[in-house]
Amino acid sequence: xxxxxxxxxxxxxxxxxxxxxxxxxxxxxxxxxxxxxxxxxxxxxxxxxxxxxxxxxxxxxxxxxxxxxxxxxxxxxxxxxxxxxxxxxxxxxxx
Numbered sequence: 324x325x326x327x328x329x330x331x332x333x334x335x336x337x338x339x340x341x342x343x344x345x346x347x348x349x350x351x352x353x354x355x356x357x358x359x360x361x362x363x364x365x366x367x368x369x370x371x372x373x374x375x376x377x378x379x380x381x382x383x384x385x386x387x388x389x390x391x392x393x394x395x396x397x398x399x400x401x402x403x404x405x406x407x408x409x410x411x412x413x414x415x416x417x418x
Contacts, residue, residue, distance in 0.1 A: 350379070 335344060354371045361367045366374075 350375075
């Protein structure tokens with residue numbers, strides 16, 4: 324189950340130039356900070372992923388994202404990110 328996350332990490336490390344990796348790391352850290360303040364801003368990991376995934380993944384994804392019901396990678400928001408990416412794909416198909 325964590326194989327998908329590991330595969331994404333490897334793909335990023337192998338294909339992203341160093342500045343892009345650093346930028347992605349900063350964006351993910353910012354997303355984590357926003358989600359950690361959910362008591363103040365009402366933005367839990369689901370909300371942050373729903374807002375950010377279409378912005379970050381829309382150019383990268385073509386077609387549907389298949390998500391297994393038992394996919395869980397330790398509560399790090401990966402499942403929510405994949406769900407948001409799938410929602411972005413479906414929304415793009417509607418428009």
